[in-house]
Amino acid sequence: LSGLRRAARAARACGGVEAGTWLVARAGLLEGRSATTHWEDMEDFSSAFPGVDVRPDRYVIDGPVFTSGGASPTFDLMLHLIRTRLGMAVALDVASVFIYDQARAATDAQPLVSLGRLDGYDPRLAQAIRLMESHVDQPLTVEAVAKRAGVTARTLESIFRKSIGETPGAYYLRLRLGAARRLVVDTRIAMADIAGRTGFSSAAAFSRAFSRAFGEAPVRLRRG
Numbered sequence: 001l002s003g004l005r006r007a008a009r010a011a012r013a014c015g016g017v018e019a020g021t022w023l024v025a026r027a028g029l030l031e032g033r034s035a036t037t038h039w040e041d042m043e044d045f046s047s048a049f050p051g052v053d054v055r056p057d058r059y060v061i062d063g064p065v066f067t068s069g070g071a072s073p074t075f076d077l078m079l080h081l082i083r084t085r086l087g088m089a090v091a092l093d094v095a096s097v098f099i100y101d102q103a104r105a106a107t108d109a110q111p112l113v114s115l116g117r118l119d120g121y122d123p124r125l126a127q128a129i130r131l132m133e134s135h136v137d138q139p140l141t142v143e144a145v146a147k148r149a150g151v152t153a154r155t156l157e158s159i160f161r162k163s164i165g166e167t168p169g170a171y172y173l174r175l176r177l178g179a180a181r182r183l184v185v186d187t188r189i190a191m192a193d194i195a196g197r198t199g200f201s202s203a204a205a206f207s208r209a210f211s212r213a214f215g216e217a218p219v220r221l222r223r224g
Contacts, residue, residue: 001027008064015066017074024067025049033062036069075100088164089171092129113175122159124149132172136179139199142168177213180206184218191218 004027008014016024021037022045024030034053037045046054058073059066059080066081068074075098083091095101096113113129127149131140140148145168146156160168180198183189189197195206210218 005029011064013064013066015068017068018070021045021067022048024065025052029065030067033065034060035062035065035067036060037067038069089166092164122163124151124156125159125163128156128159128168129171129175132168132175135199136176137197137199139172139176142172145172173209174213176200177210180210180218181214181221184210184222194218 008029018038031051036055036057059068059077068077079091113133128145131145131148143153146153156168176198180194183194192203195203200206207217
């Protein structure tokens with residue numbers, strides 16, 4: 001406990017996940033703060049630490065101290081911290097690496113972009129991204145995406161700029177190039193075929209866009 005207290009004084013943030021909340025509380029780091037723990041422990045935790053405002057939330061951030069109710073809420077917590085510090089686009093990328101999304105059936109297709117339970121995103125943003133990822137090989141125009149999402153192109157652009165910090169067109173291109181990069185690195189598919197699969201009119205156009213995005217041509221990246 002003394003080691004935990006020393007670490008907390010030096011750290012930007014500290015906290016506990018599920019049962020770890022008990023250690024943080026025993027170290028005195030939750031006194032006078034709000035916190036949560038696993039739902040099975042709520043009553044016992046409240047009795048053991050009357051100076052803590054115990055809440056039944058998935059996670060709680062109170063100043064430099066965070067607490068989480070379990071494994072899945074910790075993903076929510078981490079994505080929240082990433083979004084607030086580095087932006088929505090980075091949080092979407094991290095969620096996608098973990099294939100983390102709202103609850104879905106086991107037989108559902110794994111999405112390219114996992115939206116998670118990110119705070120404050122517009123449901124129309126999710127719908128637009130789903131449309132984009134389902135049309136990587138034959139990209140829709142921004143106007144077509146907006147129409148299917150039930151908004152104007154100007155409104156869709158406003159939603160993307162507010163939530164992600166870039167235009168729908170820029171995000172769509174980055175999504176397609178991300179899919180292309182995985183094909184370049186993980187497969188031996190010909191570059192012309194990768195270009196076709198990710199919506200580029202020619203291998204040359206694909207190579208130019210890829211080089212601008214990643215700093216080297218796809219052929220060089222594959223050789224490396």
